[in-house]
Amino acid sequence: MEIRELQWFVALAESEHVTSAAERLNIAQPTLSRAIARLEKRVGVPLFDRQQNRLRLNKYGEVFRAHVVRAISEIDHAEQRIATLVDPDTGTIALGFLHSYGTWLVPGLLAGYRRIAPATTFELRGSAADAVVDGVRNGRLDLGITSPRPAGEDLRWTPLQDEPLCLLVPAGHRLASRRQVGTADLAAEDFLALQPEFGLRQVADRLCQEAGFTARIVMECTELSTLRTLVAAGLGVAVVPSTGDASAQQGRAVPVPLTDPGAFRTIGVIAPAGGPPAAVVARFYEYVRSTAGTTEA
Structure with a gap:
């Protein structure tokens, strides 16, 4: 089988019309018809059901197309990988x-x-x-x-690099005016956190465990921006990166540095x-x- 003919087969499967597929591929209609006939002879079964002037993939054709699409994709990927071995800039x-x-x-x-x-x-x-x-x-x-x-x-x-972590609290929170705080002071707080599969959550859980308590998590989410917004809404406190941008909260959330030696990721x-x-x-x-x-x- 030629790669070109496999590509023609995929094009015909999409259009279901020999004339339009041939025009799209810029080849003669008999050339396309002969190529499909060769493929069908090779696999031993018809790949299309003929219905007047249209073709429709049958169950054999559907199976064949699925494998052909993967084969073409693999060849394209191989060509790309070879090209990058030749030129590491592309x-x-x-x-x-x-x-x-x-x-x-x-x-x-x-x-x-x-x-x-x-x-x-x-x-x-x-x-x-x-x-x-x-x-x-x-x-x-x-x-x-x-x-x-x-x-x-x-x-x-x-x-x-090490990224420092801080405690984010709502404006007006009892800790908002503190210059710094230790995780041990947070045992009574309601925590907001990312879900357990997130690295930041794993570090925050470790800080609490090292401080002698398990955080009381009242809400979990999947986005750091959402976590900050929840804190700004007064729903709890959260351990977040100091490098994050809290400007969108317009002063409704206050970062307080953590004093714990392990307060970084x-x-x-x-x-x-x-x-x-x-x-x-x-x-x-x-x-x-x-x-x-x-x-x-």
Whole structure:
């Protein structure tokens, strides 16, 4: 089978009309008809039901199309990977990261790298920590920027920087005027938090446990911006990154620094244990690692 003929088959399956498909493909109608006949002879069954001037995929054709679409996609992906091995400045990188990093860390990294390799393109996917880690493990993501460090030996982790955490309280809260506060002072508070799969939630839970209590969580959400808005509405307090932008709350939420030694989350980049296989990814990976304020663990 020729790749070209498989592509013609997909086009005909979409149009269900030989004449229109041939015009779209800029080939003669008999040429297309002969190609489909060769495919049907090869697989041993008709792929279309003929209905007057139209064709409709039958059950064999539906199965064949599903596999053909995947085959064409795999070949396209292979060509792209080979191209990136030849030229590390071109190609696409699938980069996963925590949602909150999309407001400050990721834009800075990409802006700096675009000055070095403007031909590189990115697929950006903000998600929870577990989803980012799973994406790199399963090959859906080339690299991930996340916190905390993932468990297991199948990923390579490079810490980049420590991000301080603070307590966000509603304006008028008893702690709003404090210059700083320890987590041990918060045992009686109603907490607002991200869901357990988020790295920030895991760090906040650890801080409370180290302070000798389990946080009383009254609401969970999936967005840091929502978490800040809930605090501003007076629904509870929350542990959030100090680097976050609370300006949208117009003074209705007040950040108070935390004094606990562990009141930070370490931001790191993750890659497969063997390193990125594609040159375009490897080059960006080394660029991100070069921005680290610490050495690889």
